[in-house]
Amino acid sequence: MLNKSIKVIELVALISILVILQTSVWTTVSSAPHIVCDVPSATYLTIQSALDQANCETINLAGVSYQENLVVARSVLIQGEGHTSTLVDGGEVGSVFTIEGAVDVSLIGITILNGQSEVGAGIYNIGGNLTIRDSAIVSNSVPFVSGGDLVGGGIHNAANSTVNIVNTMMGFNNGFYGGGGLNNLGLATISDSMFLDNSAMTGGGLKNDGTMIIARSLFTQNGATDGGGISNSGTLTVTESIIESNQGGRDGGGVLNYGQLAVVNSTIRENSANVELGGGMKNWGGFITIHGTTLSGNSANADGGGIYNGGAGIMVITNSTISGNLAGRNGGGLFNGVSGIFDLKSVTIANNEALDGNSIFNSNIVNVTNSIITTSSSGGNCMGTVLTSAGYNLASDGSCNLSSPGDLPNIDPLIDALERNGGLTDTHALLHGSPAIDAANDSHCLPDDQRGFLRPVDGNTDGVPHCDIGAFEYYSEQIFLPILFTAN
Numbered sequence: 001m002l003n004k005s006i007k008v009i010e011l012v013a014l015i016s017i018l019v020i021l022q023t024s025v026w027t028t029v030s031s032a033p034h035i036v037c038d039v040p041s042a043t044y045l046t047i048q049s050a051l052d053q054a055n056c057e058t059i060n061l062a063g064v065s066y067q068e069n070l071v072v073a074r075s076v077l078i079q080g081e082g083h084t085s086t087l088v089d090g091g092e093v094g095s096v097f098t099i100e101g102a103v104d105v106s107l108i109g110i111t112i113l114n115g116q117s118e119v120g121a122g123i124y125n126i127g128g129n130l131t132i133r134d135s136a137i138v139s140n141s142v143p144f145v146s147g148g149d150l151v152g153g154g155i156h157n158a159a160n161s162t163v164n165i166v167n168t169m170m171g172f173n174n175g176f177y178g179g180g181g182l183n184n185l186g187l188a189t190i191s192d193s194m195f196l197d198n199s200a201m202t203g204g205g206l207k208n209d210g211t212m213i214i215a216r217s218l219f220t221q222n223g224a225t226d227g228g229g230i231s232n233s234g235t236l237t238v239t240e241s242i243i244e245s246n247q248g249g250r251d252g253g254g255v256l257n258y259g260q261l262a263v264v265n266s267t268i269r270e271n272s273a274n275v276e277l278g279g280g281m282k283n284w285g286g287f288i289t290i291h292g293t294t295l296s297g298n299s300a301n302a303d304g305g306g307i308y309n310g311g312a313g314i315m316v317i318t319n320s321t322i323s324g325n326l327a328g329r330n331g332g333g334l335f336n337g338v339s340g341i342f343d344l345k346s347v348t349i350a351n352n353e354a355l356d357g358n359s360i361f362n363s364n365i366v367n368v369t370n371s372i373i374t375t376s377s378s379g380g381n382c383m384g385t386v387l388t389s390a391g392y393n394l395a396s397d398g399s400c401n402l403s404s405p406g407d408l409p410n411i412d413p414l415i416d417a418l419e420r421n422g423g424l425t426d427t428h429a430l431l432h433g434s435p436a437i438d439a440a441n442d443s444h445c446l447p448d449d450q451r452g453f454l455r456p457v458d459g460n461t462d463g464v465p466h467c468d469i470g471a472f473e474y475y476s477e478q479i480f481l482p483i484l485f486t487a488n
């Protein structure tokens, strides 16, 4: 719900920006003073001339279009009248903003567009502590220059630099080699923001080689050769966000990871790896934890419709759902390569499809407990190396060779369609009478389910509460209603 409202608001903002760009009703400032300093009170004809006044702390911009390429070498607040009216246009002749040195800079309520530079076409931040709020960074691009770094279409945030992006739209930027919307080597935080239709060879939406935290944000329709939405080689945490409808021309439609990545309470859906591996995610040698998250409807032309894990990558997945993903070759839900490790706990893997291994194609180690593995497609759930079961898994057929205590092979889990059942992500509810109810190992289950609803609950009303197998905890009607009313 939260994420949906973000999306609607930002799309409205985006449309208004596009209307402005197309109608070109704004003219470049010429003679009238549109730039005002608060303290000391003064007016200027260009933003740069105001920036050159060391004691001008706040620069207020009018609701017009400015064409300038600005160098900010001191701490300052630059404030527009809103991103639909105040435009700073780089004129395709350099970065729009270059921020130099250990300065505190805030950009609020402006649109930054038409920058063109081999690094950081919209904003090039070299050492600054930069905050961008209620703004838009659109249509900036890194052109090919022989021998150039060629990264950071919207923003390049250098090492020892900080960028905080709040309630901002990054759209239609091109980063050439890396980071269509943002290329980060320093520290970046992104919240309540949207990355739309950005592109680069690696990391269409963004590329992170530093440290980054993303919260409540949407990545959609970004494209890259590898890592359509996000490429991470550093340390990245993604919470309460949606990565949707991005495309990897080759690998990692939604996310490509070489580094350390945590995905929490998020949705990765309908991304595609058009030629090779990892429709939702590709992990190559990195460490990923996924919790409270749904990967659904992703597709890979070859292996790993939901997730491809290789290069000695390690993936720990808890309280999550892998549903309706498609691989043209092996591993509709999950593909595990010759040196990869998956650790699955309280996961629901359902309705995925592949040529071989609809749910899981394994070539090394997949540890699994308290999880549902189900498919209705021909060819069965599991293919390749036998899973390492710690018991209490439920599978719709016998192809996963589950034979540890509490394992329930060859049984229909009786799950409902993927939909919102409370919480921040879609889940497969257990239907009344599901054999998964109260059938998990309590010592391996977490204190809540994927939705954040408490476990264990006595779902079969025999007076004894036990955890359920899979990501969802079944509440019979008697106990479900009062919890719904007290949840908020």
Ligand SMILES: [Ca+2]
Binding pocket: 437, 438, 439, 456, 457, 458, 459, 460, 465, 466, 467, 468, 473, 474
């Ligand atoms: Ca239960």
Ligand SMILES: [Ca+2]
Binding pocket: 438, 457, 458, 459, 460, 461, 462, 463, 464, 465, 466
């Ligand atoms: Ca019970």
